Amino acid sequence: MRSRSALKALVQDLLADAATRAWPDLDIPHPPHVERTRDAAHGDFASNIAMQLTKAARRNPREIAQAIVDAMGDDARIDRVEIAGPGFLNFFLAPGAFRATIDQAIDAGAAYGRSDTGAGEKVLVEFVSANPTGPLHVGHGRGAAVGDTLARLYEAAGWDVTREFYYNDAGNQIEMLARSVSARCNGLTPDDADWPEGGYRGDYLADLAAAYLRGDTVTADDREVTGAADPDDKAAIREFAVAYLRREQDADLRAFGVVFDNYALESALYAEGRVEATVEALIAAGHTYENDGALWLATTDYGDDKDRVMRKAEGGYTYFVPDVAYHRAKWERGFTRAINEQGADHHGTIARVRAGLQALDIGIPEGWPDYILHQMVTVMRGGEEVKLSKRAGSYVTLRDLIDEVGRDATRYFLVARKPDSQQTFDIDLARSQSEDNPVYYIQYAHARIHAVFRQLDEQGMAWDREAADLSQLTSEYEQRVITLISRFPEVVAGAAADSSVQAIPHYLRDMADAFHSYYNAQKFLDADPGLRNARLSLIATARQVIANGLELLGVSAPERM
RNA sequence: GCGCCCGUAGCUCAGCUGGAUAGAGCACCGGCCUUCGAAGCCGGGUGUCGUAGGUUCGAAUCCUACCGGGCGCACCA
Numbered sequence: 001m002r003s004r005s006a007l008k009a010l011v012q013d014l015l016a017d018a019a020t021r022a023w024p025d026l027d028i029p030h031p032p033h034v035e036r037t038r039d040a041a042h043g044d045f046a047s048n049i050a051m052q053l054t055k056a057a058r059r060n061p062r063e064i065a066q067a068i069v070d071a072m073g074d075d076a077r078i079d080r081v082e083i084a085g086p087g088f089l090n091f092f093l094a095p096g097a098f099r100a101t102i103d104q105a106i107d108a109g110a111a112y113g114r115s116d117t118g119a120g121e122k123v124l125v126e127f128v129s130a131n132p133t134g135p136l137h138v139g140h141g142r143g144a145a146v147g148d149t150l151a152r153l154y155e156a157a158g159w160d161v162t163r164e165f166y167y168n169d170a171g172n173q174i175e176m177l178a179r180s181v182s183a184r185c186n187g188l189t190p191d192d193a194d195w196p197e198g199g200y201r202g203d204y205l206a207d208l209a210a211a212y213l214r215g216d217t218v219t220a221d222d223r224e225v226t227g228a229a230d231p232d233d234k235a236a237i238r239e240f241a242v243a244y245l246r247r248e249q250d251a252d253l254r255a256f257g258v259v260f261d262n263y264a265l266e267s268a269l270y271a272e273g274r275v276e277a278t279v280e281a282l283i284a285a286g287h288t289y290e291n292d293g294a295l296w297l298a299t300t301d302y303g304d305d306k307d308r309v310m311r312k313a314e315g316g317y318t319y320f321v322p323d324v325a326y327h328r329a330k331w332e333r334g335f336t337r338a339i340n341e342q343g344a345d346h347h348g349t350i351a352r353v354r355a356g357l358q359a360l361d362i363g364i365p366e367g368w369p370d371y372i373l374h375q376m377v378t379v380m381r382g383g384e385e386v387k388l389s390k391r392a393g394s395y396v397t398l399r400d401l402i403d404e405v406g407r408d409a410t411r412y413f414l415v416a417r418k419p420d421s422q423q424t425f426d427i428d429l430a431r432s433q434s435e436d437n438p439v440y441y442i443q444y445a446h447a448r449i450h451a452v453f454r455q456l457d458e459q460g461m462a463w464d465r466e467a468a469d470l471s472q473l474t475s476e477y478e479q480r481v482i483t484l485i486s487r488f489p490e491v492v493a494g495a496a497a498d499s500s501v502q503a504i505p506h507y508l509r510d511m512a513d514a515f516h517s518y519y520n521a522q523k524f525l526d527a528d529p530g531l532r533n534a535r536l537s538l539i540a541t542a543r544q545v546i547a548n549g550l551e552l553l554g555v556s557a558p559e560r561m
Numbered sequence: 562g563c564g565c566c567c568g569u570a571g572c573u574c575a576g577c578u579g580g581a582u583a584g585a586g587c588a589c590c591g592g593c594c595u596u597c598g599a600a601g602c603c604g605g606g607u608g609u610c611g612u613a614g615g616u617u618c619g620a621a622u623c624c625u626a627c628c629g630g631g632c633g634c635a636c637c638a
Contacts, residue, residue, distance in 0.1 A: 312636040319638050455597045520602040
């Protein structure tokens with residue numbers, strides 16, 4: 001199922017029908033490959049289907065193309081189809097087909113660009129998943145921005161999305177956290193000789209320790225914890241510290257516009273017996289063995305580089321066992337599709353988690369779950385790398401960025417590059433309020449359209465959609481805006497299909513560019529009602545598309561700036 | 562050493578899963594404000610797509626090797 005408003009889908013359907021009629025015995029790809037053209041001389045859409053069929057049909061591509069053209073019925077939305085070059089089929093759409101997208105977009109409003117591809121299927125997007133040992137850093141910010149935008153894209157494509165955050169609240173890192181807090185409670189600082197080896201050094205622990213000693217009560221993830229005020233009660237400190245830092249992280253995420261549906265705790269996997277049950281299942285499935293006093297899983301049977309220890313010689317489980325138990329639970333919760341957005345520095349864990357799931361032998365597909373990995377972010381200010389924050393000490397926090405450049409610019413920049421690439425975050429650029437800064441450039445286009453409507457109102461007029469004569473929208477500026485509007489559903493569907501968040505910022509940049517050019521070239525508030533209302537319909541649609549696109553990024557669309 | 566990611570204009574990056582002459586922005590130069598917001602617009606040129614092979618009608622895109630950069634390679638998480 002594709003969005004009805006996507007012109008590309010129309011061309012694909014007509015083409016598939018014609019090809020099937022022309023070559024009933026051949027296996028016609030469905031949907032056939034159709035793309036927007038770069039050159040207007042090649043029409044609006046082009047397909048290489050004739051070239052693809054040469055082998056099977058055993059004819060030359062132009063001959064195949066001709067047969068397809070002959071089999072194609074008349075459609076008012078298609079002006080003509082030409083055969084070009086080695087055998088491309090070039091589709092020239094009727095102007096009315098493009099104009100119709102304006103009406104469709106106005107009718108659809110905030111829903112324009114959405115589709116039902118996902119058919120309501122469940123998908124779990126796990127992202128951020130930071131451990132509660134300190135404030136979120138820039139890398140978590142990239143994960144939050146990318147993960148949340150992915151979730152929004154899947155929702156727009158018709159999936160039933162659950163956003164989940166997983167954290168370890170029981171392991172060695174938390175033990176180290178508790179020791180660091182305990183040391184702070186006892187008046188030590190990281191520079192003292194007695195400071196725990198490898199302890200967390202950030203200033204935020206001083207605040208945490210003070211809150212604990214005061215007996216503050218913190219609420220996080222449906223839990224309420226009151227500080228016991230005993231500097232040596234490790235269990236009480238651990239519980240308080242986790243709740244305190246979770247609360248801080250959530251405050252940062254909320255400030256960033258990211259809200260999770262669910263939190264998964266490692267301790268809960270133990271408490272519910274899922275870890276033990278998973279170990280037993282793996283043993284029962286026959287993929288484990290004992291060696292050097294440890295219990296091993298033969299992950300190499302499933303593509304891992306080496307086998308992995310499950311239970312250490314000293315007794316405890318390695319972290320990857322609860323990880324497998326967690327993903328098994330995801331599967332059993334009915335998520336046949338699961339996306340894990342995480343930092344590329346953890347890519348080494350992918351093979352063993354998947355191997356563990358395969359070894360369970362419960363029908364989980366080999367490539368499940370999907371992973372989207374993001375590379376590191378380097379923060380620059382004044383041409384120099386920024387490495388420290390006051391609170392965290394050793395790294396730049398997400399909060400630092402939000403405070404300094406704002407939520408909108410931070411979110412935009414963190415999804416504007418494909419996650420695979422390392423990113424340089426230029427604070428000066430993100431803060432600048434000029435055309436250099438794509439966020440402001442796009443938001444300004446949106447605000448500018450609102451300004452036009454305010455002007456309309458001041459002149460005692462109103463937008464009358466029924467009076468619009470869209471056939472008067474003939475300038476190259478108008479054509480460009482209309483074409484971009486018609487592309488939006490394809491862009492959203494494409495970005496959702498291959499999880500390419502960066503496609504949305506790029507599209508919005510183009511859209512803003514087309515609008516600003518149009519604005520400067522032609523006056524919208526024309527005396528002729530047919531033309532004036534047509535132009536108002538067009539820019540109202542552009543405004544809607546920009547707002548819808550920014551919404552996918554979690555970036556605001558201001559009416560005034 | 563092994564594995565994953567990246568290498569496209571001076572800079573930052575796109576490039577629609579193999580298509581037709583490789584695209585934007587920035588930077589640089591020159592123009593445009595009694596007119597819907599100049600946070601804007603218009604004009605001016607730039608490429609051994611890291612290198613070398615291969616696959617085919619056709620490669621920035623797929624395969625192999627190499628070069629350069631990043632990240633991983635625990636009975637840590």
